[in-house]
Amino acid sequence: MKDLVNLNGVLVPGDGPVIPLKNRGFHYGDGLFESMRVVEGRACFTDAHWARMVTGAALLRIGLPKNLDRTAFDRYIDELVKRTGIVNGRCRFTLFRTGDGFYRPTSNEGGFAFELSPLTEPTYTLNTQGLLVDIWPGMRKPVNDLARHKTLNCQLYVMGSLWAQEHGLDDCMLQNDRGNIIESSSGNLFIVSNGVLYTPSLSDGCVGGVMRAQVINLALANGIKVYECSLNPQNLLAADELFFTNAVQGVQWAGVYRTKRYAHRLAGVITGLLVEATRVSSV
Template sequence: MINHNGEILDIDAVPFRADFRPTMYGDALFETIKYNGVKLINWEDHYFRAMASMRILRMEIPMEWSPEYLEEQVMETLRAAHLEANAARIRITLYRNGEGKYTPATTAEMGYFIMAEALPDADFELNKDGLSIDIYKDHEVPKSMLSNLKTTNSLLYSLAGIFARDNELDDVLLVNADKHVVEATASNVFMFANGKLITPPLETGALRGVMRKHILRNAKEWELEIEEKGFSPFDLQRADEVFLTNSITGIQWVANYRKKTYGNTMTKEIVDKLNASV
């Protein structure tokens, strides 16, 4: 089932035009949110990130799109899918539609889709087997404010994912023009080095991730020394631990980067603190 502008439909019944702007021009953004069977985790962070992204993209925010309205639309979608008592992955896509080519008509209207699918765990579970990763070098992440946004312009991440699959890797890290590590295909990246937790700053082109923000916000309470600082692939060779974060999986630890192997002692502690904080 899918919620299209407040109407619950079978996914095969969703009306699409051939000139649908999100399809033609990728004129949309989205949020992926975890529902733990009781509440939407970090809902306010997701909502305000989406609204800030809409402003940057010069999208008109409908007056009725309050946090309460969109949250209720999510719950309606969960109920329609019989998932209101289960853990679920939510995707909200906010799009601009209307006439025009690259430049939308001044009468362009906003719309949304909400989809839900079941997840196996309400809590964030650390992956049993660590990830095997490498660097993706074919294309670079632009050092731009647009790179901080979660838009449907995802070709770079699709190509990186194909590279990872073809090379039998679990994920890859993307770099920018400075050859600094930026992020993974669907996650922000953190590394432990010399007793400090380090993550690339937004200026590198990293996504403004909600789970990234949650960890930064709670670092002091969790007694973590943390720094937003650019680092190179070579720096990964000297790290003690590396992990990836996003709103659905929470935290996933990395076991191998090329010939380098990592542990997960500190990462396990952070996962426990994460679950206690949400």
């Protein structure tokens, strides 16, 4: 496998310096990113990733480069897959503001990069062992227009994941500034009660996850009720299942939250539907 990245439309070696030190993404977290799963040489759900990226770029007032449109987005990923030989992996797209300046940029022009790293599993796979999780009692996520986008400022998730590691946990759940449970440090959150799916609403400040939307759509298409609503710690204790979702791992079920033990029947059903949807879309 060749170590290559796409920087502003050009393939360059990925094992050496790629961006300048003064890059605004590095200095200020001024940009956003998308993480995509590549299955059998094709990136999954690129329409949804592109749409979210365009919306986020408009919010951050970052102009899209002239050589980056919807068609080029897929073409750059395909080229990276062919040149690296990585047919099953994680593709990260990063959009950053290229202008100089300090907090106030001198330009709103955008630059971009694609990276691709291999994964051992060829497609989405449900974890065999349930995750050990708890609520992070530290910082809370503010509810604002940035909350649903994947900006380059990920410090909240880094701190949450460090807390989980320090306490012997696999993951942790985050709260918003109102005390609602909104997501985990690694993705969106769903609970199952009496066969019905519940997930925090976007108005509560969770990331507008691509996989979150896929799970909701797959569930509804297969007769599974879904409600987007506010969730609190009591809802976690009353639930039959708890699982997290993201575009790279798919569905990951939690087995233990404090004294609560969870099943994973519906998490398995959703994973099966997801694998089938991915297989059909790649044909």
